[in-house]
Amino acid sequence: MPVLITNARMINEGRELHGDLLIENGRIAKIAAQITAPAGAEVFDAGGKLLMPGMIDDQVHFREPGLTHKGNLATESAAAVAGGITSFFEMPNTNPTTTTRERLDAKYALAAGRCHGNYAFYFGGANDNLEEIKRLPPGISPGVKVFMGASTGNMLVDDPEVLNGIFAHAQVPIITHCEDTPTIKHNEDLARARWGEDVPFSEHGRIRSREACYKSTELAVGLAKKHGTRLHVLHLTTAEEMGFFTPGPMEGKQITAEVCVHHLFFTDADYEQRGAFIKCNPAVKTAADREALLAAVRDGRIDIIATDHAPHTLAEKSAGYWKAPSGLPLVQHALPTLFSLVRRGELDLHTVIRKACHAPAIRFGVQERGFLREGYWADLTLVDPEAELAVRREDVLSLCGWSPFEGLNLGAKILKTWVNGELAWDGEKVLAPRGRRIDFAGGR
Template identity: 40%
Template sequence: MGKLLLRNATIVTGNRTVSGCLGTDKGLIQGIWEGDNCPESAREEAEVLDLKGWVILPGVIDAHVHFRDPGMTQKADIGSESRAALLGGVTSFIDMPNTQPPTTDETTLDAKREKARKTSWCHYGFHLGATNGNPDFLRRAAQSPDLRPHFGGIKVFMGSSTGGMLIDRNDILDHIFSIPGKPVLVHCEDENTIRKNLISARLRYGDDIPVWMHPYIRSREACIRSTKRALELASLHGTRLHLLHITTAEELDLIRRAKDKGMSVTAETSANYLWLSENDYLSKGALIKCNPAVKTVGDCAALRHAVLDGTIDTIGSDHAPHLMTEKRNPYMQCPSGMPTLQESLSVMLTVARQEGLSLPRLADLMATGAARIFGIRGRGILAPGMAADLTIVDPAAEFTVSKPAYKCGWSPYEGVTLCGAVRMVFLDGKPVVKDGIVLPGSPNGTALTFDA
């Protein structure tokens, strides 16, 4: 593999930025140097690229995607979505278990890993899903030296979503929250609250429920109640808890308090919840119907604040593709979820510009945080000896989002002007994206190793 020397760059390394050059050798970062002060060994036989001051970020690790593979490959598959990932600067993904069949045992995990080995354009990993029937297996998997390195965390749906993996038994929740050794990832929405809200909505609107009712059906109370419950369980069992896609100001307060108490809790939100609010149902309709629902302008502001102050630890896209024909259905038949993996980084770069979020903090939210939480070996930070997964962006470049590369062919961000264009992407030191296209080649992703 050829050596690279990327010079005249702004390099985000840990909690600082360096104006200088970055060298790679054999797929790894060889060194980061101020100005042009690299040793002769870094120049020798290296291809030298002038980055014109562009920013080198660690390749984005998106730890929350739904690639629908296997079982719903008419919507998306690992091949199509991992190509789109690269175009958005994402070099590693961790896929959620609510596929068909769901990823809830060794056989289904192995099948996904094998499919990804053959078809993934970027690095890949998978979470295992909890069901009412598999806590013993999960406990074993979290300890087993053979299985542990092959999955990120244990996903629990404390609220229904695509795939029907809802856990509704208290004894099972106790069992799962007491599993040591892996983060427990929770989708928090209280099912009873949602059911009651849905009954009232149907009494009022019949089968013609307007989509703007979504945040009142899948309400903030449903989120808050469920998050409270997850935090209580985690406090009881000492769980390594990772709360997914947080959407309300009240949940942020609960998380702050839990962190202050020293609980081992981390939190994720998606760029969508920093960008969209209930006002957007007017123009975007069911395209932005997702679970949990996008909420108020006030929640949006609170989430932006929480990204700045560290209450939120990671950004996951929650990339959840559905066909446009499905999204045109009436409320009850319209599936929840939207595809946003390719736009997530640029939305965050735009938010960063608007809110004064520093590049090191952005890199932590987009890559390093996920590497830390899931114990991903050798990736997620720009430092000598780490994999040369590099995402090169021009933070000042404005562009209008056009048709994305997703198999479903649409994004809720089409037509939106963002800043922070992805200029180039390197996977293990090899160029894979340039000028907005995936370079010719074959799927070359490798399996993430989870050591934590």
């Protein structure tokens, strides 16, 4: 049936409109100051709250197949829609890794009918699948993920000839995790010599150091410039790396950059209280780095904001430094965290919507999503930016059952989420799966 959302404060593409939005057949049929409800329409009064496009999270680890004791496509996508994320791109370092066309197709089959948000899957780079990457056509995946640093799933690409070949021949964008493994291993040896098995979590940013990040990002950017590759560098963490990227609008850029919500929010001062709960790769760094990342979001050096959602069990995270895995569950609280930054005056609302909703759609050629536009799929989030969200462990929907934000009050509540025009989160519970496979420019 048609759905009419009335009395909404709509923000989209740098503009604001107070009015109504009509959904028909899963798509936005009309946006206007006032719309008469069609016969049989379900009407929602937004009460003047913020209606925005759903966030497109281009960097998540939902752990399926093979690591489903941590999370799976159903549980993690449920947490995502509760957090206002309506589409996600999932990473290839599962078990088995998504490094062949057969495995990519199998993953899409696994997702059908089970995902609460719209879904796409990256193809993974490895030292032994260059020919597969050469044959990967545009349209079936958002890109090829290349781990230029040690990763879960043994997907480190450290053969210079293969790395050069991937940058030279990929027909889709290359997405990189940039940390230099030899530098990290050297730092680990130094930490073991000093601390043994009892390394403080506050050392993580020195072990996964700024030098390791800079050296690897420099290599990736250099290869992209050499070959004219479309490159997107994920989860940047240091002030020094910002020098590799160009300020200004994203449109027309060959090389783009991304930051994650936790790197905009936490600093190394938070290790003392949160320990393994904020241990991630690349590491949370200093307050000065956080300020540099925020400045880069504002001036356009950073083009996209994402999560890098990566759940681990409480038992795994409760181990000491060497055994506790890196990664944080983030999708349920990403948008409220960004609204906290808006409330503080560190970011403005138009920038958040541009970087979290519009920019991923533009960068990766997502078809008919990421905007409030007539004719586009109705992927929508209704937000109360005046409310506070108290983060409690018992409310966490990710299978892992914890959040790095526990005990904090974040700067907004997600009131409702629509996916493909159907209600997916009603403010209290997640409803039936509504997600569809994402279409990209170039076709499937």
